[in-house]
Amino acid sequence: MLSSIQLQSEIERLKAENVQLVALLETHGIPWIPDTVPTDKNVGTTFHSTILSTDEKVALFRSLFRGRSDVYPIRWESSTTGKSGYSPACANEWKRGVCPKPQVKCSACDYRELLPLTNQTIFDHLTRKQTIGVCPLLANETCYFNIPNVTPSSSFFESESFGGSGGIEQVAFGDFAERPFALPE
DSSP, rough: OOOHHHHHHHHHHHHHHHHHHHHHHHTTTTOOOOOOOOHHHHHTTTTTTTOOHHHHHHOOOOOOOOOOOOOEEEEEEEETOOEEEEEEETTTOTTTTTTTTTOOOOOOOOTTOBBBOOOOHHHHHHTTTTOOOOOOTTTSSSESSOOOOTTTOGGGSSSSGGTSSSSSOOEEEETTTOOOOOOOO
């Protein structure tokens, strides 16, 4: 039987290995987020901000605000007009000699190179270096968000469709939304 010191050492070794494996998966564009969503039943009392490492906090955030991992929107604000919005993050945005903005819209740009969502991107969002959004509609037209359009007095909130059974399921986006989602320009 291992001592508590040996067990703690093994846990730290496995955490470090997980960080390396996640980085390797992300380098090759392989999605790695688990298919489970934390609930009160499987989270328990261990999720205190002082206990979680930075990597664990990023993983928790990614599991709770889950959407596409191949692209993400980034918030912008015009200093001249005051308008603001979200646009897909692009590796070539405003690069001199590459990005033809504002003459060509991003959606029509030949140099458009959308950036994948990474742990560093999430970390930068959580530390307020940038503001990002989430693209909730997945390639198979499902969504991890529940977006009901009902009145608060409806018994729908207690029904199994909304998770009243205690579980959160991946549902077809059209089941809850009135209009399709479009990636912002």
